[in-house]
C-alpha cells in the first residue's frame with residue numbers, strides 16, 4: 001500500500017478550533033449541548049478479510065484490509081460497485097463479522113461498540129418510518145434506549161434544529177422531499193449522540209443542488225460535534241471535498257489500493273471545488289484504482 | 293370538480309375528494325346497469341318464463357320494498373329481508389372478528405418462527421383449497437351446532453386473506469429497518485412493537501377489505517345448509533314462489549350493498565387509523 005500523502009500537504013492544522021470562533025451564540029450553545037465526553041473513537045481494521053460462499057465456493061469479497069481511522073476524522077471509502085465498501089461498513093457496524101482479522105472501535109469490539117450505541121448509521125435511502133411523524137422518527141432510537149420522554153423530546157428537537165427541520169417536526173415522511181427525508185435520517189443517527197457516524201452513500205440518490213447543500217450541512221455538523229465519520233461514496237469529487245482522507249478501494253477481491261490525505265484547508269466551502277489543487281486530488285484518486 | 297391545492301399539509305384525509313373524482317364514473321356505470329337490467333326485464337316479460345316475473349322491472353322491486361303487503365308469515369318483504377339479515381350478518385360479523393384475530397395471530401407467529409411458518413403454511417393453503425360446502429359437514433361434526441359451525445366457516449374464510457396478507461407485510465419490512473433496530477440494540481419485543489407490527493397495518497387493511505365481503509358471502513352460502521333463518525335460506529326459498537320473487541331481489545340488492553359497504557367501511561377505518569397512508573409514495577429510494 002503506497003501512501004501519496006506526502007505529495008500534497010495539508011494546509012491547516014486544527015480545523016475544529018478555527019471554526020469555533022465563527023459560530024454564533026446559539027450555535028455555540030447547541031455545540032456545548034452536543035459535546036460528548038471524548039471517548040476514544042478511532043477505528044482500526046487489521047487484516048480484515050471477508051468471503052462469502054457462492055455455489056459451494058468461498059468467494060473473497062474483502063482481502064486483507066488494514067485501515068486506521070483517527071478519532072474525529074472524516075474518512076471516505078470510494079471505489080467502483082462491488083469493491084466491498086458496504087461490506088467494510090457493515091463489518092464496522094457489527095452487522096456482519098469478518099472471516100478473519102480484527103476490528104477495534106476505540107479499543108472495543110464492534111459488538112461492544114454497537115451495544116454501547118457508539119455509532120449511528122445512515123443509508124442511501126432515508127429508511128424512515130412512514131407511520132411516525134418526523135420527530136417521532138428521530139425519537140425512535142431514544143425510545144429503544146428507554147430515555148425519559150422529556151429528554152427524548154428535547155434531544156429530537158435539538159437534532160431537527162441542527163439539520164434545519166425544526167418546523168417539520170409534526171410532518172409525516174411522505175410529506176417531505178427526498179433531501180429533507182435524508183436530513184431526518186441524519187438527525188435520527190445523531191440522536192443517539194454517537195462518537196461515530198457510518199454513512200453508506202447517503203447522498204447518492206439526491207439531485208446535485210440538494211447534495212451540495214447537504215455537504216455543507218454535514219461539514220458543519222461534523223465541525224460542531226467532532227464525530228468520526230466513515231463516508232461511503234462512489235462520487236470522487238464528493239469524497240475529496242468532504243474528507244480528511246480518501247480510502248480508494250478496488251474490486252476482485254475488495255482491497256485498499258491507496259489512501260490519500262486531502263490537504264485542502266478547512267473550513268471548506270464550495271469555492272474550493274474550482275481550485276487546481278482540488279482537481280489534482282480528484283485526478284489522484286481517479287488514477288489510484290486498480291483493475292477497473 | 294374542484295382542483296385540490298397541491299399543498300401536502302393542507303389536504304384533508306377526506307373521502308370527499310375521492311368521491312368527487314369518481315362520481316361521473318359511478319353515474320355512467322349505474323345508468324349502464326339500469327339500462328341492461330330493464331332490457332333484460334322486458335325480454336323476460338315477453339317470453340313468459342317460469343316463475344313469470346323472475347326478473348321484474350326495477351320499479352317493481354322498489355315498490356315491493358315499500359309496500360305493506362304481507363309476503364310470508366305475516367311479514368312484508370322488507371321485514372323478511374331485515375329480520376333474516378340480522379341473523380346472517382351477526383354470524384358473519386362474529387366469524388369475521390374471530391377470523392381476523394386468529395389470522396393476524398398466526399401471521400405473527402409465522403413471522404416470529406420459521407418452524408411455525410413451515411408447519412402452518414401447507415395447512416393454510418389446504419384450508420383455502422377445500423370448498424366451503426365440503427368444509428361445512430366437517431365443521432358441523434366438530435362443533436355439533438349448525439349456528440356455531442356457520443360462524444366458524446365465516447371465520448375460516450376471513451382467516452386466510454388476513455394471515456396471508458399480514459405475513460407478506462411482515463416479510464416486506466426492509467432489511468435496513470432490521471439493521472437499524474439491531475444497531476440500536478433493540479430486543480425482539482421492541483423490534484415487533486416499534487417496527488414489524490406497525491409496518492403490517494397497510495397489509496392488514498388490504499386483508500380486511502378482501503375478508504369483510506367474503507365473510508358476508510360465506511355466511512349467506514352456509515345459511516342454506518340446514519333450515520332456519522338467514523338470508524341464504526330466504527334466497528333459496530323465495531325464488532320458488534312468484535309472490536316472493538321480490539324478496540329474492542331485495543336480498544340480492546341488500547347483500548350487494550352490504551358487501552360494498554363493508555369494503556368501504558374498512559377503507560374508512562384505514563384512513564382514520566393510518567392517516568399517514570395518504571402521503572405514501574412508491575418509496576423514498578428514487
Ligand SMILES: Nc1ncnc2c1ncn2[C@@H]1O[C@H](COP(=O)(O)OP(=O)(O)OP(=O)(O)O)[C@@H](O)[C@H]1O
Nearest residue numbers: 052053054061080081082083084085086087088234
Ligand atoms: N451476502 C452475500 N453473499 C454473497 N456475496 C455477497 C454478499 N454480500 C455482498 N456480496 C458481494 O460482495 C461484493 C461487495 O459488496 P458490497 O455491497 O460491499 O459492494 P459496494 O462496494 O458497497 O458496492 P456498491 O457501490 O454497489 O454499493 C459484491 O461483489 C457482492 O456481490
Ligand SMILES: [Mg+2]
Nearest residue numbers: 085086087200
Ligand atoms: Mg454499497
